[in-house]
Amino acid sequence: MLAQRTNLFGSSGTAAARAAAKAAADAGKEIIDLTAGEIWSDLAPTIREGAIEAINRGVNRYTDTVGMMELREALARKVSLDTGQIWKAEEIAVTSGAKQALFNAAMVLLNPGDEVIIPAPYWTTFPAQVLIAGGTPVFVDTRSNGYVPRFEDIKAAVTDRTRAIVINTPNNPTGAVYDVQTLIGIAELAINRNFWIVFDECYGDFVHGDHRHHLIVSVVRARTLIVNAFSKSLALTGWRIGYLAGPKEVINAVKALQSHTTSNPNVIAQHAVLAHLQGGDGTYESKLRSQLASARQVGLNALSSLTRVPVPKAQGGFYFYLDLSDLLKPASMNGAAVTADEVVNSLLSEAGVAAVSGTVFGDPAGLRLSYGIPPEKLEAGLSRLVDVLNAWE
Structure with a gap:
């Protein structure tokens, strides 16, 4: 039997999201992974x-x-x-x-x-x-x-x-x-x-x-x-x-x-x-900041096409955090509350886009997207995401 403290926590929600993306990719599906809290970059x-x-x-x-x-x-x-x-x-x-x-x-x-x-x-x-x-x-x-x-x-x-x-x-x-x-x-x-x-x-x-x-x-x-x-x-x-x-x-x-x-x-x-x-002379850090600033702008341009979800402010870090509250207001057919989990599942299955549900962050209406990935993948992934969210019913 396990120690009682193991009942206090589960696996990291962000790690679980990365694992789901990998499992889908391993199954042969083309996945654009927006889950990871890391920057794709060469070493300094x-x-x-x-x-x-x-x-x-x-x-x-x-x-x-x-x-x-x-x-x-x-x-x-x-x-x-x-x-x-x-x-x-x-x-x-x-x-x-x-x-x-x-x-x-x-x-x-x-x-x-x-x-x-x-x-x-x-x-x-x-x-x-x-x-x-x-x-x-x-x-x-x-x-x-x-x-x-x-x-x-x-x-x-x-x-x-x-x-x-x-x-x-x-x-x-x-x-x-x-x-x-x-x-x-x-x-x-x-x-x-x-x-x-x-x-x-x-x-x-x-x-x-x-x-x-x-x-x-x-x-x-x-x-x-x-x-x-x-x-x-x-x-x-x-x-x-x-x-x-x-x-x-x-x-x-x-x-x-x-x-x-x-x-x-x-x-x-x-x-x-x-x-x-x-x-180090700061050159590498400046390069990373420039890379992320460019990716952020690419992402904000793509997300500006959202019709029912506010465009995130993305003030710092390298995440877009979407507030899906208006999108999720209608209850599902059986009366259960609709959360960001359903959106994440739809994005993965319908668009091949992996994201992290806000439920793991204590927010059932949030969605986290990393823009630390290469710009071309980011733009493609967010374009697919926008299509799914704008068509959400």
Whole structure:
């Protein structure tokens, strides 16, 4: 028999969507996959060269549990530059991707019954990890406010058991970018009510139009943990390198925990990222931003033909998040509520387009589409999607 905690969570909804797309492709159907949270791109030359150089030197030993000191020092310099504050290596833990950074944070901060505020729609891993750690997710709906939480709604959700809030901006899945006033209000509330802010900025390099990525740590450093990774900013999803930045006592606890889980992250990936931090000149990052800006425009042009679904704002990240509320208002013949799940199934079967239903993000009327794929595939996939949605009855 399995442990009771396995009843608290299932497989990642986004992973399940990718698996469904792959299964359809394996069955011989031509599929345009808009599910994956990754960018199709070549490696940065500095990453490739750093990895090869480490392999050629025979690098294959353990490093410090939370990463090589040289890498942590380089990350401390990066975070110092990003935030305008001085950070030290002892305030940085290198992790096997952002997911482990988030898991570590949940495990070292939460006691059974502690509440964690999570704006919804949310990345599916946020509540799952809170539950694994024995906490209770408390959701705050953002759908009526452009997917940015209202301060009064956050304040109303705070109780004596509130231990943390998860802030993810630019947001996955919605692409919303939080304004500075909202972040300041949350920061001041965290100070006054004595709870932690887990600040996930994995999509911070990709902000579009006149929007800006604001760092909450500039207001409330002592109560904030920064979660970031190179999966998005350097298109390294498979390399599994992320980091957690926060107060020294938290990082010490994370180090002890990680010593009993994964131990150190992949050593070759560590050397590759270190080489990039030491030798990169920003050219690769600029190329990625330009690639995504172009894909975003291609996608918005295609989606402008939607007749019953609003064109998404796509302020940050690389997702289009569609609000299907008007499309799904009519109930099905048997009286059951129609959700985005039905739309996803129709898109896959009728158009060969794979998408992620908002139900996995706590929103039965949402639909997430990635535009990290090649532009020609994106344009073709969205054209098919528009035909299906405009004909939906």
